[in-house]
Amino acid sequence: MEATFGKSKSSHHRAVRDVYDFKMLNWFVGAANSPRDLAVLIDSATYVSDKNRRLTIATTRVILDTLGPNDYVNVYRYGENAEEIVQCFKDSLVQASPENIHEMKIALTFVKHEDPATNISAALSTAFEILHKYNRTGQGSQCNQAIMLITCDTGGPPMEVIKRYNWPHMPVRIFTYLIGGDKSPDLRNTACTNKGFYARITNVDEIHDKVFEYVKVLARPMVLYQHDHPLHWSPAYIGGKSSMYGKENRGQLMTSVTAPILDRRNYTVKTANLLGIVGTDVPVEEIQKLVPPYKLGVNGYSFIVDNNGRVLYHPDLRPLPGNIEYDETLKPSYISVDLSEVELAEYDGPSTPPNNSLLLDLRRDMIDQKEGETDFTIKIHYDNMKRVTIRRHNYFYKPIEGTPFSLGLALPEGYGMFELRAEHEIKLAIINVTEYFKGSNWKVHPDWVYCEYNSASDKFFSSPEERVLHFLARTRRPGWKWMSLRSRSPSSHHKQASKPDKDAYYCDKKLVQSLVLDALVTDGFDKREAQRMRKEENENQGKGRFGVTRSFIATRSGLLRWHEHLQSDDSVDEPRFAEKHARAMDSSWYKRAVDQHSIEPESFVFSVPFDAAETADPLVTATHAIYIGKSHKAPAAVVGLQFQHSSLATHFVNITSTCTGMTGCKKNCASEELDCYILDNNGFIIISERHEHTGKFFGEIDGTIMDSLVQDRIYRKVTVIDYQGTCSPQESHQSSAPRTLSNSVIKTAVTFGNFLWTLVLGLNIQDFWRTTLAFAKDAMHSLDDDLIFTDDGETHDLESLTPVDSTEQATSDNNIYMRFPMIAPASPPTTRATSAHFPRKLRSCEKKTDLYILQPERLNTSGQSNPLKGKLTNCHVTGCERPFSVQKIRHTNLILLVVDTLCPCGSKQLSIEPIEALTEPGACTARRERLYRRRPPKCINYHPEEMEIKFCGDADRLVSFSSLSLKVLLSIVTVRLLLA
Numbered sequence: 005m006e007a008t009f010g011k012s013k014s015s016h017h018r019a020v021r022d023v024y025d026f027k028m029l030n031w032f033v034g035a036a037n038s039p040r041d042l043a044v045l046i047d048s049a050t051y052v053s054d055k056n057r058r059l060t061i062a063t064t065r066v067i068l069d070t071l072g073p074n075d076y077v078n079v080y081r082y083g084e085n086a087e088e089i090v091q092c093f094k095d096s097l098v099q100a101s102p103e104n105i106h107e108m109k110i111a112l113t114f115v116k117h118e119d120p121a122t123n124i125s126a127a128l129s130t131a132f133e134i135l136h137k138y139n140r141t142g143q144g145s146q147c148n149q150a151i152m153l154i155t156c157d158t159g160g161p162p163m164e165v166i167k168r169y170n171w172p173h174m175p176v177r178i179f180t181y182l183i184g185g186d187k188s189p190d191l192r193n194t195a196c197t198n199k200g201f202y203a204r205i206t207n208v209d210e211i212h213d214k215v216f217e218y219v220k221v222l223a224r225p226m227v228l229y230q231h232d233h234p235l236h237w238s239p240a241y242i243g244g245k246s247s248m249y250g251k252e253n254r255g256q257l258m259t260s261v262t263a264p265i266l267d268r269r270n271y272t273v274k275t276a277n278l279l280g281i282v283g284t285d286v287p288v289e290e291i292q293k294l295v296p297p298y299k300l301g302v303n304g305y306s307f308i309v310d311n312n313g314r315v316l317y318h319p320d321l322r323p324l325p326g327n328i329e330y331d332e333t334l335k336p337s338y339i340s341v342d343l344s345e346v347e348l349a350e351y352d353g354p355s356t357p358p359n360n361s362l363l364l365d366l367r368r369d370m371i372d373q374k375e376g377e378t379d380f381t382i383k384i385h386y387d388n389m390k391r392v393t394i395r396r397h398n399y400f401y402k403p404i405e406g407t408p409f410s411l412g413l414a415l416p417e418g419y420g421m422f423e424l425r426a427e428h429e430i431k432l433a434i435i436n437v438t439e440y441f442k443g444s445n446w447k448v449h450p451d452w453v454y455c456e457y458n459s460a461s462d463k464f465f466s467s468p469e470e471r472v473l474h475f476l477a478r479t480r481r482p483g484w485k486w487m488s489l490r491s492r493s494p495s496s497h498h499k500q501a502s503k504p505d506k507d508a509y510y511c512d513k514k515l516v517q518s519l520v521l522d523a524l525v526t527d528g529f530d531k532r533e534a535q536r537m538r539k540e541e542n543e544n545q546g547k548g549r550f551g552v553t554r555s556f557i558a559t560r561s562g563l564l565r566w567h568e569h570l571q572s573d574d575s576v577d578e579p580r581f582a583e584k585h586a587r588a589m590d591s592s593w594y595k596r597a598v599d600q601h602s603i604e605p606e607s608f609v610f611s612v613p614f615d616a617a618e619t620a621d622p623l624v625t626a627t628h629a630i631y632i633g634k635s636h637k638a639p640a641a642v643v644g645l646q647f648q649h650s651s652l653a654t655h656f657v658n659i660t661s662t663c664t665g666m667t668g669c670k671k672n673c674a675s676e677e678l679d680c681y682i683l684d685n686n687g688f689i690i691i692s693e694r695h696e697h698t699g700k701f702f703g704e705i706d707g708t709i710m711d712s713l714v715q716d717r718i719y720r721k722v723t724v725i726d727y728q729g730t731c732s733p734q735e736s737h738q739s740s741a742p743r744t745l746s747n748s749v750i751k752t753a754v755t756f757g758n759f760l761w762t763l764v765l766g767l768n769i770q771d772f773w774r775t776t777l778a779f780a781k782d783a784m785h786s787l788d789d790d791l792i793f794t795d796d797g798e799t800h801d802l803e804s805l806t807p808v809d810s811t812e813q814a815t816s817d818n819n820i821y822m823r824f825p826m827i828a829p830a831s832p833p834t835t836r837a838t839s840a841h842f843p844r845k846l847r848s849c850e851k852k853t854d855l856y857i858l859q860p861e862r863l864n865t866s867g868q869s870n871p872l873k874g875k876l877t878n879c880h881v882t883g884c885e886r887p888f889s890v891q892k893i894r895h896t897n898l899i900l901l902v903v904d905t906l907c908p909c910g911s912k913q914l915s916i917e918p919i920e921a922l923t924e925p926g927a928c929t930a931r932r933e934r935l936y937r938r939r940p941p942k943c944i945n946y947h948p949e950e951m952e953i954k955f956c957g958d959a960d961r962l963v964s965f966s967s968l969s970l971k972v973l974l975s976i977v978t979v980r981l982l983l984a
Contacts, residue, residue, distance in 0.1 A: 031260035035236040039145035043131035047155035071100035082127035083119025092928035132169035147943035160190025202957035225947040227276035257288035274952040345727035370410035373403030392855035427517035440523035449562030455511040522559040551648030558588030616699035685858035703914030729851035851918035863892035879909035
C-alpha cells in the first residue's frame, strides 16, 4: 500500500460505495504526525447564514476525522464567551476516540448564534489555558498542540493575547480558517507568526484539501529530521470480507502499519514536504494464526491490547452488530473496544481482592508492555448473551516488540493448565493415514491452520478437508519436511529478496499428527453406531425409544465426526449440521460440556434450541466431555447425541403421570393442580406440559417462582453488561500415551448411547417420582415447621424432604397423554424480533441483562439429590398458598420443578432480553476517560529550521502554483524548440 496526495474516487460501474479522502484516515495521519492536542474554536457568527453554517460544520467534521485515539481534542463555540459544545466535556480535552468524536459531530448541529457580539480574545484565552494546563500537568498527548480557529470575521484576533500566551517559544500552533468572505491578511498573519497555516474556505469541495494543510505543517519537523520516521499501527477496523471458510460474507478485522515518505531533495527555498505514506494492511486473521487456538485448549483464548487499552482482537469483540453481513465500503470503520469491556470481572466476595481491580492491573501492565501473569474470576456469556457462566482464568501476558501491542493468554483454572499430548507419527505409519478419513461424515475446524501454502493464490481448495487430505498425501512423498516454522521476512530491507517459491508451505506437525491420531481412534465411528442400532431392534429400548437422529464426536484436534440414525426433518439436510458445527470447539455445547465436567464429571449437558417452540419436533442435544489423565486431567473430546424432543417429552409424561408401586399419589403431573417443568442450568425450559414453553426462559413463564428460586440460592442471578450494544434511535435509556486416548475415546463413544439412556431410564424415574410424590403429599398436609415463601421476599428458604416409601399400587390412565399435547401449535407464537433484523440506523449503547446459573451444591445435601420444597404466600387476597418443589436430576445439568396451580397468585414476567443501561448518553459516561493509557514512545514536534519555512497560507499557494506553472511552460517551450 502506498498513498500520495489526492482523492480516491468511486468507479461508476461499482456498487454504491462511500467516497472518502484517504488522507483523513488514521493510518495516513497517524504516520504523518505525532500525537496532538487540538482546541477547535468556532465563531458562532458563522452560523448566521445557512451556507456558512454548512461550511463550518463540514470543516470541523473533517478536522475531527483526522484525529485518532492518541490525540486529544475539544470543540468550543464562542460569542461573548467560549463554551464547550458538549457540556460533559467541560474544562477538559478528551481522547479522540470514535465515541467522543461522534458526540462532538452530533453537537455541531445544535450550535446556535445567540450573542450580539463576539469576544475572540476570551475564546483564545480559554483555548490557551486548557492547552497549557494539559501540557503542565502531564495530561493529553504531551506532543503537538494547536488551536484551530474557524471564523467569518476577517479582522483577526488581537496579537496581545497571543503574545502573552504563546510568544516567544510558540508551543501552540494556530491554524486559521476563514469561512466565506474576502481574504484576511490579519488571519493569515496570525497563522504565519505562530507556525500555523491560513485557509479560506468558500465551498465544500475544497474543505478536505484546505484542512489537510495542517497535517502537512505538523509533519515538517519529521521531514526536516529526515531519518526519524516511526512506524504507526492503526486501531482495528473492518476492512473487507473475511477469507475464512463459511465467513465469506462477514467483515474481517484489519490493522494497518504505515510510515511517512519524506522529501529529501534540496530546494533553493526552505521547505519540508511530506510526499505520502507507505504501508500495508494486515488481516487480524493472519495475526491470530500465530497463536494456534488448539494449543490454548477449549475455553482458552488469546487477545491483543494496544497502548490505549483497546483490543485488536478478542473472542468477545463483535465488530458487526448481530454478526450481520458486511456491507462493503471503501471507508474503514475503526473499532474502539476496551479490554475492560470484553473481560467482565466478577465479584468474589470481601475475602478476596476485587476482580475489577485485578483486571485493571492486568490492563495497565499490558499497556505498559510488561511481562507477567495473574488470575481472577470473570463472567463468560454464550449464545448471544442468553447464557452465562462464572469461571476463574489464569492470565499470561507479554509485549510484542516493535509494536504498541501486548499479547495476552487466558486459560481456565484447572483443566486449562494441562494439555493432552498424543500424536500418531505419520512417517512410521504402515498404512496410508488418509484411510482414516474416508467418507463424507467428518469435518475439521475451518479456521485452524493444519497446513497451508505460503501464497494462498497459488493453490485453491474447495474445503478445509480437501486441503488436509492434500497435505496428508504429500507426507508420503520422498523428501517430505514438516516446515513447522513460519517463514520470516529478510532481516534487512536492503537485502535483495529472492523469488518466492510457489510451493512453499507451512504445516503444524503437532496439530496434524494429533488429528491423525483422533481420526484413527474414531475411525469406524459410524459403523459401530449402525451395528448397535441394529442390535436394538426393540423400538421401546435404547435409541429407538428416544428417536435418536444423530450421534457425533468432536475432538481436541478440531475433528468432528457424526452418524445419522433416523431420518428427520433436520437430519435430511446433513450439510446443515456439518457446516453449523464444524467449529465444534467454539460451540457452546462443547464449552458447556467441558465446564459441566468440573461440576459433575459423569454428567451430560442437555439443551434445546431457543426457538424450539416454533418447530413441530425440535431436537434435544445431549453432550458429555471426555477427560484423559489421572491426577491431572485434560479434555480430549466431547461426544453427543441429538434426539427427538417429542420422544423425551412422552417419556417424561409417562413417568410423572403414573403412580405405579407407590401410595399417596393423589397428585401427579397429569393433574390439573400441578405444572411440571424440566429446566436446564441457565433456567431454560427443556420440557413443559405445553409445547409452546419449550426453549423459553422460565422467568418469562413464571417470574414469581423464578425470583423465589434465586432468593433461595438455587439459581444465581448474574448481571451482564454489554458495552458493545446497539440500540435503535427510538429506544430510550433505560503427557499421555496414545493407547490411553484410544481406549478411552472408543469406549466412551461406543457406550455413550447405552450409558445415557440407562441414566434417563433408571435414575430419572426415581428422581421424577421422588420429587412429584413428596410434593403432592406435602401439598395436602402442610407442616408447621415449613419455611414460607412470601411474595414480598421476607423469608426465602427451603427444606430437604425425606423420600416417601410407597406400597400402594396405582393404575395409569391410558388416555393420560391427551392431557399433554406434545405437538407444535398450528401457528408459531409471536416472538420479539431477534438481532438478525436490525433497523436501518443504529446507535452504540450500553445494555445490561440479568442471566441465571444453577447452584447445584444447594440441591445436593450430604451428597444426596433430595427434593427441596417451598411455598409462596401472601400473593393473593384469598390468603391461599402456592407450594412448589425442586430436585436436581442426577448426572445432568437439569432440575425438575413442580408448581401448584390452584392458588391464583399473580405471576410477573422476567426477561433476559438486554435493555439499555441507565447511563449518560453516548461518550458522556466519562468511564473511559478515567482509564489508564500510555502515549506513543516518540514525539517529533520541533525542529529549529522550521522557522525558515515561509509557506503558511493560500496566498503563498497562488505564488507557488504560478511559479510552478511558469517553470512547466518554459520547459515545454524549450523541448519544442529543440525538436523543431
